[in-house]
Amino acid sequence: MFQLPHSPLELIKDPLLTPYGVNLYLKRDDLIHPEVTGNKWRKLKFNLIEARLQGYDKLLTFGGAYSNHIYATAAAGKEFGFKTVGIIRGDELTPYSNPTLRFAHEQGMELIFVTRLDYSFRNKLTKQYGDKYYVLPEGGTNHLAIKGVNEMMDEIYEVIKPDFVCSAVGTGGTLAGIVSGLRGNSKAIGFASLKGKGLLKGQIEKILPFEKDFELNEQYHFDGYAKTTPELISFIRAFEERNPSIQLEQVYTGKMMFGIYDLIKKGYFPRNTNIVAVHTGGLQGRCEELRENFVLSYAS
Template sequence: MANFINAEMDAVPNQFIKTFDNGVSLYLKREDLLHPEVSGNKFRKLKYNIAEAKKQKKQAILTFGGAFSNHIAATAAAGKIAKLKTIGIIRGEELGINLPKTLKFNPTLNFANSCGMELKFISREDYKLKENPGFIQDLRAGSGDFYLLPEGGANALAIKGCGEILTPADKNFDYICTSVGTGGTVAGIINSSVNHQQVLGFSALKGEFLASEVKKNVNKENWKIITNYHFGGYAKVNAELIHFINHFKAEYDILLDPVYTGKLIFGIFAMIKNGAFPTNSQILAVHTGGLQGIPGMNRRLKNKNLPLIDV
C-alpha cells in the first residue's frame, strides 16, 4: 500500500479453527494479515495517530519501547510509508554503546533502523520518566517539535482505531477474546462490541492492575481480564508454551507470537478444556500480529537451551 492510513481496507478473514467436543467453536480474526510490516493492532493504533500527526503538520513522531518492541518496529515502518521521521527512545543505554553490534544481533532494532528511525538509548531509570512533562520537554529541546506517541501506542486515537477491529459480521459471536498489554486494544474492542457479547482480555503481564487501566477507557461492563496465562510475566515463556505454538502452527498453518497471541490461544484452549465456556458457544479470538519479534525471541530461547519457535 502506498499510504496505509488512507487505504480502504477489506475486512480481514475470520478463520475457523475447530469445534471442540462440547460444541464450542473457535474462530481467529486474522489481523496479522492487515499489512506486511504494520500488522495487527499496531496498524489499528497507528492509523489515526499518523493522520493526526499529518494534520498537525508534524515532521516527526517520537515514541518509546524496549529492544524487541512490536510498537517500535511498526512505528518505524509506518513513518517510512507516511514520509514522517521517526524517533525511538529505547530502554537500555548499554544497547547504544556498540550500535553496529546491537543491530547485528537484534532484528527488531535493525528493522527499525533500516526504516530510517533514529534510535536513542536511555537508562532504565530515565525510561521510567517517559510520562514526565519535564522529561518530555527535554526530549523536545533535543529532537524538535515531534508528535508524541506513548509506549505501546495506546491513547484515545489508538482506542478509536482498535474499535474498528470488530465488524457487523462479528455480532453473532458470544465471546470476543484478545491479548492485553497496555489495554488500548481491548478497550477499543469493548466499546465496539454488542451487548450480548462477553469480551475477555488475556493479560500478557503479571499482576492485576490492567482492569483498572481498561476501565478508564470503556463505557460498558461486558468484559473481564483473564490473568492466569501470562507464563510469569511480559515476554516470559517456557517450553510448554513453545510446544503449543509449534503444534498450533503444524495443525492450522498459523504462526502465533509468544508474547501475546500464543498466550491468548493457549489460555482459550485451556479454558475450553476446563468447561469455562457454555456448550455451543461461538468464540472469536483476535490475532494481533507481533510476528516480527519471533527471530529475537528465538535467539533468547537458544541461549536458554529452550525449544525454538518454528517459522
C-alpha cells in the first residue's frame, strides 16, 4: 500500500560540463508521485506505516506558510486515508494565503494558525493537540525518515557507484539518510538552503544513527531560506533551457545545482567523477518568475 515506484537516475547531458570530464546524474525523486514527491515521500513512507501499525488514522505536523512538508503530508493523508492537521507558523495567515496552504486545505488538512512565538514551543503544542494523532516533526525528520532515505541510496547503488551524493539541506534529515546509506568511498555533500549560523552540521550529526563524516556547504544559500537573487533565477532558467525535461525550484534544488556547477567549474571534483544530485521535488514552490518563464519557453 505504501510502495511507490523507484525514481530514475538521469545523466545530465549538458555541454557546459564537457570540459570538466565529470559525470553528473540527477536522482529524479521529483517524479515519484504528482504531489507526494522527493524527499518528502522518502521521509513519510515509514512514518505512515508506523502510524497505521499503531492504529492511528490522524496525522499532526508543523510547518511554515510555504512548507513542502505540509503540502506532502496533506496529499499523503488524502491518498492513504489519514485525517491531517497542520499547525502553521503565522497567525496572520489563512488557508488561502498562498498555493501551498490552499492545496493543503483542499486535500482536507485542518490548518491551525499560531503565533511565531507559540510555534517555537512545539512540544507544548504537541501535548495540546497531539493526544489522538500520530505526530510528525517539522520537516518530517526522525529515525523513520532516515530509513526512508536509505531506500533511495539502495536504488542509486543498484545503478552506479557514486563518488559523491549531493542534496539540498533544510532540516537535515535527507542528508542524514544519505550519509547513513553511503557505501565504500562514496562521500556526501549537503548544500544548505538557509543560513545555518554554524549550527546546522551539529544538528545533523545528532540525528545520524552512527558517526560518519560528511561535508556541509553553506556558501550557496543566497541569503537564506526561500530567498533568491537574479543570479540564481538566471542560472535556473539557463539550466532548464539546456535541459527542458527538468524543472528546478529556487528554494532547494536550484541552489544545490548552482553550487554543484560552481564547484565543478572551480575544479573541486576530479575528472571521471560520478556525482549524483538528488532532486528533492517541491516544484509547487517555484516562484512566479520561473513559472512564467517555463510557460513562455515550453508551452505548445
